[in-house]
Amino acid sequence: MFDRSFFARTSVEVAPGLLGAHLVSGEVVLRITEVEAYLGVGEDPGSHSFRGRTNRNQVMFGEPGHLYTYFTYGMHVCANVVCSPAGTSGGVLIRAGEIVEGREIAAARRHTSRTSADLARGPARLTVALAITLADGGTDLASGPLRLELPAAASDYESGPRTGVSGDGGGAEYPWRFWIPGDPTVSPYKAHAPKKRP
DNA sequence: TATGCGATTGCCT
């Protein structure tokens, strides 16, 4: 099932509802176990859209329920689901999940992972496992080979500070990381490296 | 135009 209006709310409201959802990419299906919410213009210093619309983040200002992809650290692609109504911005970063179908295909793409839990544990790892690239940015996740299927029932979840978000006024104080408790595919929490104090 | 760093990962010690 896919309900567009589900995504037309703030990313913090949407994020826990994505736990247990299936992200389908061709033959490979991911069960989402960990996400992070990023809000919009002027609301969230950790968000790519904090300073307004740019060429990179423009899809976050479009129709909710689409895919926002970005390139980082010179080598990695991460995937978000666009939230909040068109004209406003926000997104939910898919941080980790369990491959529930097409495990052999995903493992072939992820030749460095040794265990099945490692296949899609981490935002850049799961895009490799699902073969999601920058070219998939803007895709409508309602239908097609790359799509999102919402869970029938809400999952239990825990929340805490986001990973990789700087602590000094960067929005690390907000508990906008959500995960399914006890799931082995949830990435271990790692606080952002503190900046040097002169 | 120049420069610093990031919503990370994997290899090295």
Place this chain on the structure above:
DNA sequence: GGCAATCGCATAG
């Protein structure tokens, strides 16, 4: 546990 890899984006000048 520590750090290199690697380049697009945003900010400063």
